[in-house]
Amino acid sequence: MGGPAWARLSQSELARVAAAPVPGAQAPLDLRVTDALTGQATTLGQVLAGHPALLLPVDYTCGNVCDPMVSMSADALAATGLAPGDSTLVLVGIDPRDDAAAARRMLADTLGERAASVRPRALIVSDEALARLTGALGYNAVYDPGTDSFAHPAAALLLTGDGRVARVLSPLALTGRDLRFALTEAGEGRVGDLADRLALLCYGYDAARGVYTPLVRRILTVAGLVTILAIGVLILGLTRLARTRAG
Numbered sequence: 001m002g003g004p005a006w007a008r009l010s011q012s013e014l015a016r017v018a019a020a021p022v023p024g025a026q027a028p029l030d031l032r033v034t035d036a037l038t039g040q041a042t043t044l045g046q047v048l049a050g051h052p053a054l055l056l057p058v059d060y061t062c063g064n065v066c067d068p069m070v071s072m073s074a075d076a077l078a079a080t081g082l083a084p085g086d087s088t089l090v091l092v093g094i095d096p097r098d099d100a101a102a103a104r105r106m107l108a109d110t111l112g113e114r115a116a117s118v119r120p121r122a123l124i125v126s127d128e129a130l131a132r133l134t135g136a137l138g139y140n141a142v143y144d145p146g147t148d149s150f151a152h153p154a155a156a157l158l159l160t161g162d163g164r165v166a167r168v169l170s171p172l173a174l175t176g177r178d179l180r181f182a183l184t185e186a187g188e189g190r191v192g193d194l195a196d197r198l199a200l201l202c203y204g205y206d207a208a209r210g211v212y213t214p215l216v217r218r219i220l221t222v223a224g225l226v227t228i229l230a231i232g233v234l235i236l237g238l239t240r241l242a243r244t245r246a247g
Helices: 011-015 044-048 066-079 100-110 112-118 127-137 176-187 214-246
Strands: 032-035 041-043 053-058 088-093 121-124 142-144 149-153 156-159 165-169
Touching (some): 053 066, 088 100, 088 127, 100 112
Antiparallel strands (some): 032 121, 156 165
């Protein structure tokens, strides 16, 4: 594959990708949404139900790191020790072509039986509702028609019960302890520092250089190391078994 086949989005286009809510940013609680699990129309305010939530904008058919983001967010939320009703993992689809079935498939593939304990909410929104929500949250994604994918922040927005943005978190670096602390603050209505721009992207290739982004490269590196370690353990086990049988 040549460089032009890799370089889809320009550096200026990627620079527009951001999760940078302004101080006082608040999600519109009257936003009309559809619950992908029940098919019922509701509002974002009814989904939050006055409790803090980890809002995760995702592409339900993403081929990059949306699945790990959902899985790690669910694991961190479960590790907080908080009751499911005390906080909520809320997914919002950013691809207007994805339907409720795509959202359900993502949850089944990434969480499986864990979904029963975390009780995530997967939402489908219209183009207009999505634009309103992302505009209020300072969240911007860019569509790449060349790869039929979205370059979007690998970000989770922690909301207070009344919809204010308390923090912007990386779902790929969450721990149960840190998330519990952040949720406790959000439950008390406290808002953290929103000045930092989250730089990690969910996008398979660096469009400017035609290589994997640092985030995806790190994930692939870890996966490769785990594979090598597993092979080494297998070889060691087979060697010991052969020696045992020979003896």
